[in-house]
Amino acid sequence: MRPAEVHRVTVAQAVDRYIDMVRAKTATGALSPGTAEVYTRDVHTFARLAGGERVLDDLSGEDVDDVLLRFALKPDGRRGGRPPGGEEAGARQSGASQARFRRSVSAFFRYATVSGWVQLDPMAATTVVPRQRGGLRPERRALTREQAEGLLGTAQSLASAVPDGRRRADQRTELRDALIVLLLATVGPRVSELTRADLDHFYVNAGVRYWRIFGKGGATRDVPLPREVARVLDAYLAERRARTVETGALLLSWRGRRLARGDVQAVIDRVLARVDPQHRRGVTPHGLRHTMATHLLAAATDMDAVRRVLGHADLSTLGRYRDDLPGELEAAMRAHPLLGAPAESPDPG
Template sequence: MDRYVELVRAKTVTGQFSPATAEVYCRDVQTFAELAGAGRVLDDLDGADVDAVLLAFARRPDGRRRAGEDGGDGGGAARAGRASQSAASQARFRRSLSVFFRHAVTAGWVQLDPMRAVTVSARERGGLRAERRALTVEQAGGLLAAARRMAEEPVPAARRRDQRTELRDALAVVLLATVGPRVSELTRANVEDFFVNGGDRYWRIFGKGGRTRDVPLPRPVAVLLEEYLARGRPLLDRGVEPKALLLSWRGRRLARGDVQAVIDRVLARVEPSRRRAVTPHGLRHTTATHLLAAATDMDAVRRVLGHSDLSTLSRYRDELPGELEAAMRVHPLLEEGRR
């Protein structure tokens, strides 16, 4: 496993893997070694052993999800309790193991790939994917309204100055839901990446494969950004990360694993009838789904999300309740009859 981790990290130098992708692969194989048992011989593992690891991982607490609201960036995790791994995390873990064992066969570390004998079904593992990851209009509206209220409400004077993270949390959720960046793109964002051109505020996003894209921010999002830069970020700035946009209360760049807790804190303020749990990637699906449902040009949506291929959008377009009925009510061939 150590040799594999060194190999994966070396591939970031040649550009074969982004640092974020390499870190995911490394973390997953290290978790696999821990769950399988460090004293095991790799070539002795069979499909049943991998099944046991997959099930153990599925039950493993997920530190990104916390029950209840916590004003910091992780201090209440031990008290609040944690949920088991999400379906998406389980699917990612399984993909990481498949990549690892394919390499192990090529390198001669194992004679047979045990992934071919894995029998754990999707049902036993909680499902590979959520049935629908995009929020509906009502659910997304509830989340955005809660974020706006969080940004506008006065902070109690009793709260410590360095733990007043409401504006930061609101901005992070609004950017995820309206612009749809990858979570790594959000946490890597710097203050200098936001600029004004022709009176409009833009975000220069540094995406996969070294590609960049300039995405214009809707006016309400730009206003919230200005508010955070003027009133929110100065409370968190310790001079440790002078460029980072989103800072933890310790003054460091917000980590990818903290973003789910940020979303959950905003979700806790949404009225129950409009609340549904969602991940950062689910908010990316929400952006794509609703832009496409509004008949936004597909290539424009592709450029907003940073996809190199238009066909990738099909994976991000989730079904919405009532959309077929709405489409048939405005059928283009029956416009004359309606007039």
């Protein structure tokens, strides 16, 4: 028999009430806007997959397992269902997205238990764990050197392109798109850090342009920009000044609003569509963060410097951002530091 205090609310009703709570916590500063956006998006997805008209307390662990697996197998909506190049693996949810979705659903059910919407938290009875779902993740996230150079070269060409006279000046996005790809691939910010960037977060010190990145937990880091990226940034800022926009946000839609996290993937895909098909592979914003870390570490860049650029407190975290590169071990052994140059043969004469 059900206890009297359990409220028979539907999934859709519970999600609406949960989102009201998330918004209230965001307004008081208890939750960051980025976290609130993720929770809101994920519980809406959960309601669609579970069935909004069902009673929340009727869902079993088996029902939640079904939702988790359906989420894992559904196309990634941020990418239009299929990345450039038609890679079927990339069209599914990554292992990281699946783990994030599970965390969001767990938080939702914890709140539902406290609120009296469910008798027992069904997450305790689920059997699908991130370890089992990890096989659906693409084998590698980082682009190869050729793929990364193709993407960056295309972005640089886009930044230097002659403006299309058929479009209004305030609707042109070439410089902005180029800047987004260059910042993601060379500095490796989280997508939330990129979209939160404001104009006054960039400054010049001793002739070097820096980006003060506001990361997780209120932590900040000052990262110097490569010269080519700084050049594109300056061109973009000059274009921005020509428009009368009453916002301090760095990245804007052509309507003049701050760019949303979900818009960044569309920008990457638009630039990727211009890359030579031989060097094109679909990639997410987080995949570009992996690409930056992988290639800096492969070039023997100081690990602590890479850690500071990425904004991590612990060196051990770098292992998650390090992918193997083709031919890397062979190149390392050819340049073995203990062997040096081969000794010259003595002159027989």
